[in-house]
Amino acid sequence: MAELLDGLSGDALLRATALMLGFIVLLFIGSIVLPGKKTIGPVIDGKARTYKLNGLLLFLITVLMAGGLQVANIFSLSTLLDDFLALFVVANLFAFTLSGWLCWRGSRSQTPPRKFWNAYFYGAEHSPAWFGVDLKLFSYRPSLIALAIFNLSFGVAQYEEYGELSLAMILYQCFTFLYILNYFQFEYGMIHTWDLVSERFGWMLVWGDYVLVPFFYCISGWWLLNASGSLPIPVAIAIVLLFVFGFWLFRGANEQKHRFKRNSEITIWGKPAESLEGRLLVSGFWGIGRHLNYSGEICVYLAFTFTTGFVSWIPFLLPAWLIGLLWHRSWRDERRCSAKYGELWVKYKQRVPYSMVPFIH
Numbered sequence: 458m459a460e461l462l463d464g465l466s467g468d469a470l471l472r473a474t475a476l477m478l479g480f481i482v483l484l485f486i487g488s489i490v491l492p493g494k495k496t497i498g499p500v501i502d503g504k505a506r507t508y509k510l511n512g513l514l515l516f517l518i519t520v521l522m523a524g525g526l527q528v529a530n531i532f533s534l535s536t537l538l539d540d541f542l543a544l545f546v547v548a549n550l551f552a553f554t555l556s557g558w559l560c561w562r563g564s565r566s567q568t569p570p571r572k573f574w575n576a577y578f579y580g581a582e583h584s585p586a587w588f589g590v591d592l593k594l595f596s597y598r599p600s601l602i603a604l605a606i607f608n609l610s611f612g613v614a615q616y617e618e619y620g621e622l623s624l625a626m627i628l629y630q631c632f633t634f635l636y637i638l639n640y641f642q643f644e645y646g647m648i649h650t651w652d653l654v655s656e657r658f659g660w661m662l663v664w665g666d667y668v669l670v671p672f673f674y675c676i677s678g679w680w681l682l683n684a685s686g687s688l689p690i691p692v693a694i695a696i697v698l699l700f701v702f703g704f705w706l707f708r709g710a711n712e713q714k715h716r717f718k719r720n721s722e723i724t725i726w727g728k729p730a731e732s733l734e735g736r737l738l739v740s741g742f743w744g745i746g747r748h749l750n751y752s753g754e755i756c757v758y759l760a761f762t763f764t765t766g767f768v769s770w771i772p773f774l775l776p777a778w779l780i781g782l783l784w785h786r787s788w789r790d791e792r793r794c795s796a797k798y799g800e801l802w803v804k805y806k807q808r809v810p811y812s813m814v815p816f817i818h
Contacts, residue, residue: 464542473543477551481599487515488590488598498648506584508591508648512598513641519602520609527613535614537607545672552667556660559585559592580659593658594648596666601637603671608633611678618682625688625764626681632700632761633675639708646715651786655793677772680765688764696763703756710742710750737798737805745815747806748790751783752813787812 493511526532537544556577563581564571571581585592612630616622622630640647647653656662688696716723717738723730725741732738742749758776765772791812795802811817 464540465546466543469540469543470547473540473547476537476540477544477547480603481551484515484519484599484602485588485590485595487511487518488595489588491515491518494645496645496648499654501583501654506586506591508594509589510644512644513638515598516602516605516638516641520605523606523609533613533617534606534610535617537610538614541607541672545668548668548672549664552660552664555667556663559658559663576659578660580657580662583657584653585658593653593656593662596658596663597640597647600666600670601640604674605634605637607671607675608678611675611682615682623681623684623687624693625684625766628688628693628696629677629681629761629764632757632764636704636757639704643708643711646711649715649718651790673778674775676775677761677765680769680772684765684768688766692763696760699756699763700760703753703758703760706742706753707750707757708753710753713741713743714738714750733801733805733808737801739805739808744809746811746813747809748783748787748813749815751787755779755783784813 488509488511491511491514493509493514496508496510498506498508523534527534560573560577560581563585564573564576608630612622612626615626652662713725717725717730717732721730721732721735728740730738730740731744732740738744746752755776758779762772762776794805798805
């Protein structure tokens, strides 16, 4: 109890508030001033929004700055773990406050206004912007960059404690860094994802971005800090293969769909892309399963978790949560596509009968 109270002392909360607000403000300013390709997104509510895609540059600069402060002994990333609880509390306060502001801002311009709890939880606006920055797309940046920094802090803390990194920690660091790096490389494809195209921006997405992802998705790192015993080489190889397979499936499927949306006459796996009426892709991964991108992402997170071995069931809460989340999202995708495509969707399901697991589901 004493350690818990120390983690939530006035000094810790003030320090956490300064760190978090400074972090978000700097990323927001960076999103405005750093160069980036401007891309027109899909038509939503009768208009297309222009997005400035500089997330990769912002991510690399932030990581390099954090590394520079670490090497220069100005600031150790391991101290973030000491303030983890205070940062978690501050992040929650920020998410609830931002959701309230978004609800108030969006409800002013709607006639009639949405019911308060609906507007607060799901959002009053679809794509709110501030100073020309789309807040929904922007919020992925502090979310995933914070996750990357937390993950790096586990490696720093282990090295400071033991003078070396375990094989499991090395794999975890490589997997998580590559996953987040590739997200920002693929940022141009994110403007076509479910969240940006279909969801309004309220507490559900805000809390997920600023609290759930950075503070829960790093859960495996805690179990690697003081993990005893070495990871057997055959097990390490199996985990690497699982990650590579999941990454190939996850990003490969998303890339195929993105390319097809831009040009339906592309080639996939060396053959001209086949589609139903030029609208629904049935080549490549999309001819095998309707949501294999979700299956690939689950494999990636299982690889993260397997680096911890089986010392605890708690790290496995992350892939379990993701399975539930993505299964539910696939169900929502099916409903939306059925309404959008009608009979064409029925034909697609007959052509591609499996959803996330070929020959099973």
